[in-house]
Amino acid sequence: MQTATQDLQELTAAAHGAAGAAAAASDAVRASWLLAIADALDANVAELVEIADSETRLGSVRLTGEVARTTGQLRLFARVITEGSYLEAVIDHANPAATPPSPDLRRILRPVGPVAVFSASNFPFAFSVAGGDTASALAVGCPVIVKAHSGHLELSRRTAEIVSQALADAGAPAGLFALVAGREAGTALVQDPLIKAVGFTGSIPGGRALFDLAVSRPEPIPFYGELGSLNPVVITPGALAARGSALASGLAASFTMGAGQFCTKPGLVFIPAGSAFGAELAAACAGKAAAPMLTDRIAAAFPGGLAGLAAQPGVEVLSGTVEQDAETDGASAVVLSTTVANVIAHPAQLLEECFGPATLLIEYGSEAELFAALALVPGSLTATVHAEDGEDIAALVEQLSGLAGRVLFGGWPTGVAVNWAQQHGGPYPATTSLFTSVGATAVRRFQRPVAYQDAPEALLPEALREDNPLAIPRRVDGTLRLA
Amino acid sequence: MQTATQDLQELTAAAHGAAGAAAAASDAVRASWLLAIADALDANVAELVEIADSETRLGSVRLTGEVARTTGQLRLFARVITEGSYLEAVIDHANPAATPPSPDLRRILRPVGPVAVFSASNFPFAFSVAGGDTASALAVGCPVIVKAHSGHLELSRRTAEIVSQALADAGAPAGLFALVAGREAGTALVQDPLIKAVGFTGSIPGGRALFDLAVSRPEPIPFYGELGSLNPVVITPGALAARGSALASGLAASFTMGAGQFCTKPGLVFIPAGSAFGAELAAACAGKAAAPMLTDRIAAAFPGGLAGLAAQPGVEVLSGTVEQDAETDGASAVVLSTTVANVIAHPAQLLEECFGPATLLIEYGSEAELFAALALVPGSLTATVHAEDGEDIAALVEQLSGLAGRVLFGGWPTGVAVNWAQQHGGPYPATTSLFTSVGATAVRRFQRPVAYQDAPEALLPEALREDNPLAIPRRVDGTLRLA
Numbered sequence: 027m028q029t030a031t032q033d034l035q036e037l038t039a040a041a042h043g044a045a046g047a048a049a050a051a052s053d054a055v056r057a058s059w060l061l062a063i064a065d066a067l068d069a070n071v072a073e074l075v076e077i078a079d080s081e082t083r084l085g086s087v088r089l090t091g092e093v094a095r096t097t098g099q100l101r102l103f104a105r106v107i108t109e110g111s112y113l114e115a116v117i118d119h120a121n122p123a124a125t126p127p128s129p130d131l132r133r134i135l136r137p138v139g140p141v142a143v144f145s146a147s148n149f150p151f152a153f154s155v156a157g158g159d160t161a162s163a164l165a166v167g168c169p170v171i172v173k174a175h176s177g178h179l180e181l182s183r184r185t186a187e188i189v190s191q192a193l194a195d196a197g198a199p200a201g202l203f204a205l206v207a208g209r210e211a212g213t214a215l216v217q218d219p220l221i222k223a224v225g226f227t228g229s230i231p232g233g234r235a236l237f238d239l240a241v242s243r244p245e246p247i248p249f250y251g252e253l254g255s256l257n258p259v260v261i262t263p264g265a266l267a268a269r270g271s272a273l274a275s276g277l278a279a280s281f282t283m284g285a286g287q288f289c290t291k292p293g294l295v296f297i298p299a300g301s302a303f304g305a306e307l308a309a310a311c312a313g314k315a316a317a318p319m320l321t322d323r324i325a326a327a328f329p330g331g332l333a334g335l336a337a338q339p340g341v342e343v344l345s346g347t348v349e350q351d352a353e354t355d356g357a358s359a360v361v362l363s364t365t366v367a368n369v370i371a372h373p374a375q376l377l378e379e380c381f382g383p384a385t386l387l388i389e390y391g392s393e394a395e396l397f398a399a400l401a402l403v404p405g406s407l408t409a410t411v412h413a414e415d416g417e418d419i420a421a422l423v424e425q426l427s428g429l430a431g432r433v434l435f436g437g438w439p440t441g442v443a444v445n446w447a448q449q450h451g452g453p454y455p456a457t458t459s460l461f462t463s464v465g466a467t468a469v470r471r472f473q474r475p476v477a478y479q480d481a482p483e484a485l486l487p488e489a490l491r492e493d494n495p496l497a498i499p500r501r502v503d504g505t506l507r508l509a
Numbered sequence: 510m511q512t513a514t515q516d517l518q519e520l521t522a523a524a525h526g527a528a529g530a531a532a533a534a535s536d537a538v539r540a541s542w543l544l545a546i547a548d549a550l551d552a553n554v555a556e557l558v559e560i561a562d563s564e565t566r567l568g569s570v571r572l573t574g575e576v577a578r579t580t581g582q583l584r585l586f587a588r589v590i591t592e593g594s595y596l597e598a599v600i601d602h603a604n605p606a607a608t609p610p611s612p613d614l615r616r617i618l619r620p621v622g623p624v625a626v627f628s629a630s631n632f633p634f635a636f637s638v639a640g641g642d643t644a645s646a647l648a649v650g651c652p653v654i655v656k657a658h659s660g661h662l663e664l665s666r667r668t669a670e671i672v673s674q675a676l677a678d679a680g681a682p683a684g685l686f687a688l689v690a691g692r693e694a695g696t697a698l699v700q701d702p703l704i705k706a707v708g709f710t711g712s713i714p715g716g717r718a719l720f721d722l723a724v725s726r727p728e729p730i731p732f733y734g735e736l737g738s739l740n741p742v743v744i745t746p747g748a749l750a751a752r753g754s755a756l757a758s759g760l761a762a763s764f765t766m767g768a769g770q771f772c773t774k775p776g777l778v779f780i781p782a783g784s785a786f787g788a789e790l791a792a793a794c795a796g797k798a799a800a801p802m803l804t805d806r807i808a809a810a811f812p813g814g815l816a817g818l819a820a821q822p823g824v825e826v827l828s829g830t831v832e833q834d835a836e837t838d839g840a841s842a843v844v845l846s847t848t849v850a851n852v853i854a855h856p857a858q859l860l861e862e863c864f865g866p867a868t869l870l871i872e873y874g875s876e877a878e879l880f881a882a883l884a885l886v887p888g889s890l891t892a893t894v895h896a897e898d899g900e901d902i903a904a905l906v907e908q909l910s911g912l913a914g915r916v917l918f919g920g921w922p923t924g925v926a927v928n929w930a931q932q933h934g935g936p937y938p939a940t941t942s943l944f945t946s947v948g949a950t951a952v953r954r955f956q957r958p959v960a961y962q963d964a965p966e967a968l969l970p971e972a973l974r975e976d977n978p979l980a981i982p983r984r985v986d987g988t989l990r991l992a
Contacts, residue, residue, distance in 0.1 A: 448614060
């Protein structure tokens, strides 16, 4: 399944053609489109999960939960646009007495136009055809063209069919949504002049290559890449003493969950030097069964990543087998260990993501050592601290806030709540923008501001009319009003 | 005045060193820094205007007004951060009953870190050393390093001295603000790993070159370029019939204001074919005196830009002289004229900004012709329509909203109010981002979101603590609350 160049051009032209109607549709109408998609996915959950399991081996329990998350996301975005704050409506009335006199000025966010969405392999629903990028773009009135992930093509095709039918039944404009496949189609999509933004979830090399294309266009466009993450965890001496073995169990569960194929997998764990934590973690991993990986290509890459880490001087394998045949047998958990001194000596080699059920323990001898190593950790989606009451971790929290988009206290980073406060995005390379790809504010990626100066009431968007007919929160003459 | 590489590295290191203290300072403290700068500039207005006039020839009336605008901007940003919405504080309480259970999650915007600001030539105060980019970055807690514009180096030096002294007197951290000069220093600044974002106002070629550097770094950073604009104006048949000669006077005043050296200068004016408007505009320009341009280089470039337009087939010079010596005599107004058919035949040649007191009239024979030509107009800061009540311009307004960040009804785009609703930024090449460089929301360019999961109350930023000690607007469990 490869989309031909001419077909792609027809699809982007159709998306461009649908943009006006999508932008003009009311929030209530667009919300109804999202709910129609959610209902249709729920109605077809059994079939979808069966296809997904056959292509990804993620298992029906996880996949059924992921469909619920996906439809939950669609319904969240319906609520977000209905609430109306996402428009960031601002009204400054004219002030003829000012120096210089100021006009009537009213600002709102409008859709950017057609958006390309690149699906991820590891969430065949929640970060794929009808996932968060698609939902947030449609929510604000942007047509969407999804590039299917090659790891679940049949699922992508069937999901797209359901989405398209639901949109048609709900009366959405033709051209609002489409699916393409093939690497060449993806490249062409990013370069198509009618595409105005890109959402992407995937690897750093793949994402950076597309980012480079997006920003080197004659008209550069925003590229919202979520590109993998090391997700450092810091365990303080107090936490280690108080509950080291519970932490070992918790970590083992988190880094092996879903065969370690989450972008929030804890890949680096800083622990005080000279403890039994490594042995406890090894023991906690001993009972874990090997698990199939998403695709043969991903499975084939896992031992290579492990070997690259294990080959570094000063890296020890505490648990598991580096030379494993993950394609045939599934991936089994591996714990590696090193010291801060080694990380400082070889940061590029040791601070690299290894996609799969592996984690690297890093022993620190002092807080100064810990801080020095953390300063080398690349931008991450999450950073986690395990500490005890009474330990002074303010400076540590500040440092973790500087390197991640979500800072966790006493938990594990796997598991991403989809709500208003979520931030799933951190400094580069975790993300290529100052936004989130999960949660309510993900919509802002696909909006651009327009201000109307001295506009006649009848020509203003409804959200900006004087009597606030949509009853949405707005800022009027500097004061925020709820409705 | 050229900043040496080693000096630059010391300045970026000092800015990096100040970032923590700047981020930790309360909104009230940072507001006091902005007010201290504003007060110091006001206290030195006479001296500053004198230096500025000697370097830019903009005249003391305009320059004195621009200082007021600049200090007004600083005071606006002090109000913006004091009000608190700019933090976008969001709290989702834990919900153990949800599937899966959701944690306590609290999100806020934090400063990105040190920011490089490139001054513009045409606003030696408002878009320069202490201008909007600097004010909005300092407001949210980002250290700033300004690259001085070569057109007003002495003013830049003296302004920076006043800003630095005011910040020191107000107790701001050392390293929070610095000035550099020279093209090489500018290039090095954009590539310095300690710089986390860039604000730029200037030409398309210069801005694009720096944009390309910013996005091709190992760690790409956001480049907020405001790169010039054509600012199309559309006059409808109704408006032309009702008040053609008043429109001609208004246009003449707007496109010659400040010797046409505003990024909002109306550079393209669409008029119904076969009217007396061209002659009326020529008459309105006849009385305009030539005016000195900002720098010799800019003055030397003006006749070249005019000649490039005038040499195109089908372009007529309605008023003024293309072959003028703007360096010696000042720039005098020039009105050119062509048709939509010509624009469609040669869009790249005719739809190019000519910096100076020139504008291009484009005659359209029908609404279809008008729309076809507008579809070729590059992204602009503004778009203006002059129409009469009763004319159906909804489709026209929709098209203008798609190509500009500010849509004006019945006025002229020169003059940019600094308030909450302003949007000074449009589709590329007008701007390289989805943000504004003027007005309250300009701060969002220099903030990145961080969410805290299950954080102990004492470790949360004050803005996210349960009892809302700062009394700021927040969204709590999905509901926006004023305080």
